[in-house]
Amino acid sequence: MTTTRPELRGFPGAVLVLRFLTELALLAGLAVAGARLGGSTFLDILSAVLWPALAGAIWWLVIAPKAKRRSPEPTRFFLEVGLFAVAALGLIASGLLVAGIVLGTAGIAVAAAVRVWAKDG
Secondary structure, eight states: OOOOOOOOOHHHHHHHHHHHHHHHHHHHHHHHHHHHHSSSHHHHHHHHHHHHHHHHHHIIIIISTTOTTOOOTTHHHHHHHHHHHHHHHHHHHTTOHHHHHHHHHHHHHHHHHIIIIIOOO
16 A cells, blocks of 8 residues: 655745644744743643643644544644644743744744645645
8 A cells, every 4th residue: 555645845845844843843832831831840840741742642633644533624724723823822921922923923824835835635
């Protein structure tokens, strides 16, 4: 059985690489926001682990190209936008205004770019 994978060539490939980098930034942003908003050392650590774990689970279950129960478009797009918005708002609420704006804007822009140029299925 052969599965088709997106080619990492040219502009569509660059968009997919940017998508991967924004996914990593999403997880890092959630970890930082969770650590800063926990309230106590225990909750800081717990939040720094659980927030990105929850986002990663959502991505793995319904957004990722190899997800067994991959959501159809535009549901996937709105889930991605929601995850990036939550991370951005978490960073902003924790006092990292610029990081929140950059992460939210970049993540949502790349999610849109994937739909236009990379067509990951």
